[in-house]
Amino acid sequence: MPGFRKHLGLLEKKKDYKLRADDYHKKQEFLKALRKKALEKNPDEFYYKMTRVKLQDGVHIIKETKEEVTPEQLKLMRTQDVKYIEMKRLAEAKKIERLKSELHLLDFQGKQQNKHVFFFDTKKEVAQFDIATHLQTAPELVDRVFNRPRIETLQKEKVKGVTHETRLKRIAKERQKQYNCLMQRIEREKKMFIISQKIQTRKDLMDKTQKVKVKKETVNSPAIYRFQHCRKR
Secondary structure, rough: OOHHHHHHHHOOOOOHHHHHHHHHHHHHHHHHHHHHHHOOOOOOOOOHHHHHHHEEEEEEEOOOOOHHHOHHHHHHHHHHOOOHHHHHHHHHHHHHHHHHHOOOOOOOOOOOOOOOOOOOOOOHHHHOHHHHHOOOHHHHHHHOOOOOHHHHHHOOOOOOOOHHEEEEEEEEHHHHHHHHHHHHHHHHHHHHHHHHHHHHHHHOOOOOOEEEEEEEEEEEEEEEEEEOOOOOO
């Protein structure tokens, strides 16, 4: 500032005045647009956002939708990437297939029993039907779904050894243990699939494309959205 103007103090610059004027006119234009919108508003107009917003102390507050996730899912979704979750899920799926091939799902608890349908022409044939004779096996082996040899096979082959009852119980216990392990791995693979789907859904929501929620999120399934079709250039 020149020495001969010091007695006037700090003077406003033209730039400062222009900034204040622009800000003032911008606010006035915004208020004018709001008044026009309020006058032209349709009283029957409805927005889905109205169901998610409430007025508290004169301020509009958006209600946060509660996420349907378990603490375990939330922890993995916050700390792990979808590629890592998918890699672990595929590893579990391979182990499940290997266990299934080893166990063949024999006498599996909860598995639907196998059914074998026989067809006859007359009711007399149905009355005279004997399943053991038809299958050519011993009556004691009819209920087996595996290791059910025919009578001619039993007559030709010799019994190669008798398994002790204690060993049979131990084998049954080991088999049950393997089935329990299989059930745990199936459940773990299912949980990882759900988590990966939820993570991918949240990533897709970051896209600015217009979308509509079709199904809400649950603990066992992610939310489903329908995105507006947009042709890529």
